[in-house]
Every structure is written in C-alpha cells, then in structure tokens.
Amino acid sequence: MLMCEWKDCAEKGDHLAECADPECKGCRPRPVDMGRLCAVHLSWLNRDLADAAEVAMQARDSMVRGRSGEDQPTRSRRLEPPAPLVASAVDAADDVIALLVSVAERVAPEFRVSPPRVRVWRRGPYVKGFPAGTSPDQVGAQVRRVVEWFRLHRQDLLYLPDVLDLGEDLHTMLGRMRTRWPVAERARHLPGTPCGTCDLMDMWFTPPNGEGWPITVECHSCGYVAPEQDLVRFARAIEMMNAGSRVG
Secondary structure, three states: OOEOOOOOOOOOOOOOOOOOOOOOOOOOOOEOOEOOEOHHHHHHHHHHHHHHHHHHHHHHHHHHHOEOOOOOEOOOOOOOOOHHHHHHHHHHHHHHHHHHHHHHHHHHHHHOOOOOOOOOEEEOOEEEEOOOOOOHHHHHHHHHHHHHHHHHOHHHHOOOOHHHHHHHHHHHHHHHHHHHOOOOOOOEEOOOOOOOOOOOOOEEEEOOOOOOOOOEEEEOOOOOEOOHHHHHHHHHHHHHHHHHHHHO
16 A cells, blocks of 8 residues: 655554554654645645745735734835845745746656746756746745646656655745735635544635635644545535525
C-alpha cells in the first residue's frame, strides 16, 4: 500500500512497524488517495491553489488601503502604510507568484506543454516576483492565470515529486498570509455534524473559490479534512440548510 509523501503526514494512533516511541501519537502516513497525496493533503492542495489569488491580492491590497497586518491604522494623511509593512506585503505576494511560476516552468516539459504566460520580475533565470507597479487586481489576475494552468494539469502533477514542493511550501506561505492579512470568512458551520476524528461539533464547509475546484469540509478543532467520497453527503446537508433558510 502506498503512503502519503507529504512531510509529517501521520494518522493519529497508527504507527509504523519500527516505531518504538511510547510517547508517539501516530507516525504511519495515511494511504495515498491519488498520486502521492492522501485525501487530507489533496484537499489542502486544492484549497490552497483555489485561494492563492485572493490571499495574494489581499496582502497587496492592504498597502493601498494603508492597513497593517495587525489591523492597526496608520497615521499618514495619505494612508500610506509604514515601510516594513510595504516590504512584507510585497514579499509575501512575490513569494506566491515565484513559487507557482517556478514549479510550473519546471514541470511543463514533463507535460509537453508551454508554461503559463504571466508578467513576472526575474533575476537571471530565477523568478523573483511581480514587476514594480503591479496593482492588487493585477496580482490577483496573474496568480489566477497560473492556478488555472495547474488546474488543467492537476492530474498529471499529482504523480510528480514536484507536487510536494508546491503543496508544502504554498500551504506554509498562505497559512502565514491568512493570519496577517485575513480574507473575508466564507466558511459555514455544519450544525449537528460531528468530526470523524475528534467527535466535536466543529465541522465547517468552505465553498470552492473558483470554477473546477472542489468544496472543503474540515474540523476547526483538530484539522480533520473530510475525504472526497464524503463530500456528496455534506453537499446535500448544505442544500437542506439553504432550503430551510429560504423557507424561513
């Protein structure tokens, strides 16, 4: 049986045969759902790719509106954020596009296709970020273009080692950016739905952020992500909730 290759992937309470650590809470990776990833980390990859444009745009938009990462107002009459914030917002968005484009250009020959065409700033052969003067809307548009390219080649990507570099690095980047520059909350609580791992009633439904991407259902207490085969059941629950709200 193939096991997930995502770093630190492990099923709680499940151990490798050679594990002798009495304090280990689980070290055996989950079984592969598709390619090199289990259902949990495949869901993470799908969600992060679908959210990348919105999160990058939010970081760059914070510069225009003069907001700090901690939501502290600036004192400038021109609503200009302090220099450290400008640098961190620029760097964060640059890191996202640099990662996406670099991986796309690396794997494109494997797919026998051309990489996505986007306007980026390079230093020699290396992608460094967006050109100077790129607006928040342009940031979002450029990231969406690369994400759409990955969506078209998603099935092939899942079988390459590069999916691990992309998935793990993007998840770390976006996790930090969501904390500092939060986007509007789109998730909805699923009342009366216990988590499949911790049994707490803290399951949340997040709609797809873009055509072609799946929904995500996860527990905000323990991080459990519902596998793809359970999503139909959760989607029906959402439909019933929506129908009830319309009747009321």
